[in-house]
Amino acid sequence: MAMDYSEKVMEHFAHPHNVGVIEDADGVGEVGNAKCGDIMKMYLKIKDGIIEDVKFQTFGCASAIATSSMATDLIKGKPVEDALKLTNQAVVEALDGLPAVKVHCSVLAEQAIKAALADYYKRQGIENDISKCADCENGCCGHDHGAEEA
């Protein structure tokens, strides 16, 4: 298939899971910018420390859509603490790998979830130290946060 995408990537691109908006979300995070060609927005519904529901909206290439789909699958029904530990490598592995030039999409997915969780903590009035890079504050282009190529 095109760009050496794995079958898993194409499956999640063709039929993405968890697409949409949660109107009464407990946390919302958006990363990326349209200039670079990728934007991800994540919505979380959290009850008793568990991510009950998650939805995403993504503007971007096939791998951006597939990583959003897979990342939301990986955190749905999980405790918030587990979601915080989700790494882009875990998303890449779950998709059976991404082409090297597309690994940045998985970084965006990780950042989008972290941004949504940071928003959740903020709304709860809880102090948090969820790491964000300065560039991501200004609209990250999904640069590599130290992740190795899958």
Place this chain on the structure above:
Amino acid sequence: MFVYADNAATTALSETALAAMTAALRDTYGNPSSLHRKGQEASDALRHARETMAHYLGAQPSEIYFTGCGTEADNWAIRYGAKAGAAKGKRHLISTPIEHHAVLHTLQALEKEGFEVTYLPVYDNGVVRLEDLEKAIRPDTALVTVMYANNEIGSIQPIPEIGALCHEKGVLFHTDAVQAAGHLPIDVQAQHIDMLSLSGHKFHGPKGVGLLYCRKGIPIKPFIEGGAQERGKRAGTEALPSIIGMAAAFRESCEHMEENRRKVSALRDKLIAGLSRIPYSRLTGDPVNRLPGMVSFCFEGIEGESLLLRLDMAGICASSGSACTSGSLDPSHVLLAIGLPHEIAHGSLRLSLCEYNTEEQVDYILEQVPQVVRTLREMSPVWAHMMENRENPYKD
């Protein structure tokens, strides 16, 4: 349904070219440089192919140099055209920002070697203006290189007028005619073209062969050294079956140019009219002065690679100038040069038709593209932001 709509990338080999090549591969295996009968048979076939190419370009056979591709012809013409100027102390070149990379990268290399390049503005329709060229030409201008027609947006440049102006000012004029050859009438004499590059596989010929037309008297030096082929200007045993295939395809395309143009431009116009009905879409390139088969659009709120792959899943082969398809963070240099912002250029789609396409295929494209665009928009946060203060056309 399967629809191949990426003819600006490459075309299917014509039956005529295939038959000519098959015969050449089987029978005409001699080396045209050999003196024996098998060599002379090959030499005759080579001469015949050269005469065909020259005839349909309005050139002399002695002005045709076969190359390995259009890119080689571009590199050769510009590099050695510039050097011929430098020998007379002229180190200024003129081009456009929407050229193919075969031209742009050669110009950038020459800039590093001390040449100065002026890039003419192309405005929102992707066409240069003669007054800008006239102002840009200087006493030390060695070469003007402007593509005949653009490979992403289809805009056709005023080539005869550019050629006339260059000749009036005594400046060498090269055109990259890779997208135009076989589709638009070319006459190097009437259109005042000094050097022209073309490639076999854009008009149903084979890949791996092209040519440079270089007007008699231009002191162009060999790009590839090592033999007496092509009158000592381009060494290497001639790829005779490919050259024969290119000539067969070129003859066929030129003989049927007018009927193909009518058929293909009618399909193009139907497709353009249908895609224009998609909300927040825009045609890129000149609406009138465009290649017969070129349909190029940007759809706001979505990204081109997703669009392309979803269309591929529906059986439609197309192309995009988005960053994700280029492997860089920037979308196509052509779309940026005609003034489109990055976020809109990311949502580009190119459908390039040929005479093998049918009206049924165009109808199928018109059924699929609006659906795919809508699906991608409905998952796009950019589209959602856009619709915050507007009426969403997809709301029932």
